Amino acid sequence: MNAKTVGLAPLGLSCATLPRYSGSADVPAGTVISGKLITSGLNLSAGNITIEKSCIQPTSAGRGMPIISTQDYNTFKIASSKVTVRDSEIDGSKLSKESAAWATGTMGNANLVSNYIHGFGSGIAVMKSGSSLDVRIERNYVTDLIAWGDPATTGNHCDAFTVRDFTAASRADRQLAIVDNRFDANSGNDTGALFIQSYSGRIDNVLVQGNYLEGNGYQMGVNELNDPYSNLRAVNNRFSGTGFGATYVQRGPGWAQWADNYIYSSSGADAKGSVVRQP
Numbered sequence: 001m002n003a004k005t006v007g008l009a010p011l012g013l014s015c016a017t018l019p020r021y022s023g024s025a026d027v028p029a030g031t032v033i034s035g036k037l038i039t040s041g042l043n044l045s046a047g048n049i050t051i052e053k054s055c056i057q058p059t060s061a062g063r064g065m066p067i068i069s070t071q072d073y074n075t076f077k078i079a080s081s082k083v084t085v086r087d088s089e090i091d092g093s094k095l096s097k098e099s100a101a102w103a104t105g106t107m108g109n110a111n112l113v114s115n116y117i118h119g120f121g122s123g124i125a126v127m128k129s130g131s132s133l134d135v136r137i138e139r140n141y142v143t144d145l146i147a148w149g150d151p152a153t154t155g156n157h158c159d160a161f162t163v164r165d166f167t168a169a170s171r172a173d174r175q176l177a178i179v180d181n182r183f184d185a186n187s188g189n190d191t192g193a194l195f196i197q198s199y200s201g202r203i204d205n206v207l208v209q210g211n212y213l214e215g216n217g218y219q220m221g222v223n224e225l226n227d228p229y230s231n232l233r234a235v236n237n238r239f240s241g242t243g244f245g246a247t248y249v250q251r252g253p254g255w256a257q258w259a260d261n262y263i264y265s266s267s268g269a270d271a272k273g274s275v276v277r278q279p
Contacts, residue, residue, distance in 0.1 A: 001182045001212070006141045007089040007116030008055060015055035015089060026072075029081070039094075041065070044110060045072040047081035057091045061103040067092075067120070070108025071128040078130040083110040092119030092146065101148030101156045111136045118144040121156045123183070126176060127164035127200055134175050137161070141182045147189035158187040160215065161194045165201030165227075176206045185215030190243070192217040198252075202227040207235070212264065214240030222279075224252030233257035238264040238271050249279045 008014055013035070021036035029046040038056045047070075058067050067090060070079040085106065092100040101121040106112060109129040113136065117123045123142030126135060142160040149155025160183035168174040183193040193213040196203060206229075213219035219239040222232065232255050239246040241263040249255070258278035265273030 047079035066107035143184040145187040147187035151189040168204035190217035203229040
């Protein structure tokens with residue numbers, strides 16, 4: 001997977017050739033945005049929204065704010081019906097380096113399928129995700145994260161993908177599937193390629209399967225912080241073997257299932273190098 005196989009490129013489209021979106025940044029329920037260049041952030045908290053074949057290329061961003069969010073930061077409403085962003089590019093190249101470094105490409109409970117996300121401090125965050133909707137993060141490529149300052153003091157910390165809450169307390173069969181993505185964290189200020197931390201709520205029922213994880217930090221970490229987590233499953237993932245190491249667990253029960261996870265090898269059958277043992 002690379003920039004030519006996800007997002008706009010395989011459709012023969014590019015950010016430069018798309019017509020400008022003229023609708024509201026507070027997107028109404030029932031909206032389908034297709035084939036547009038969007039130059040602002042988007043509030044998708046109304047739910048029942050689809051964005052496809054589009055380029056989200058903001059020219060400004062609030063410090064620490066996501067570019068696409070399924071939470072309204074004025075009312076704190078979280079989308080309670082399905083939001084999908086697919087076959088699109090989310091691009092931070094029009095932001096200043098500092099603004100880009102403190103921005104996150106997407107945050108919330110949107111389903112993200114076949115998107116190319118690049119040029120931000122962090123790529124995808126499942127956070128402020130509500131309590132009802134299943135979420136699927138499938139075949140996305142996150143890369144070119146932006147570092148700013150010293151991460152040990154006042155600089156940013158970069159994650160290609162992170163889960164900060166995903167509760168199944170009110171719906172026991174709720175599922176978060178993170179499948180067949182490529183997450184690349186090579187900015188120099190990296191926490192990790194894939195980071196699960198119960199920072200803003202409990203986390204339940206997460207499947208991490210078929211992903212390629214690479215970067216300067218740990219490739220995949222689990223941290224029980226403010227709330228518990230349960231039923232985390234990691235199956236058939238590949239790790240670059242660079243950075244601090246493949247994986248770790250800090251506190252909590254760890255992985256409920258761990259199977260067929262390997263260091264990536266270009267010459268190995270099914271790209272299998274040495275086995276990554278359960279942390």
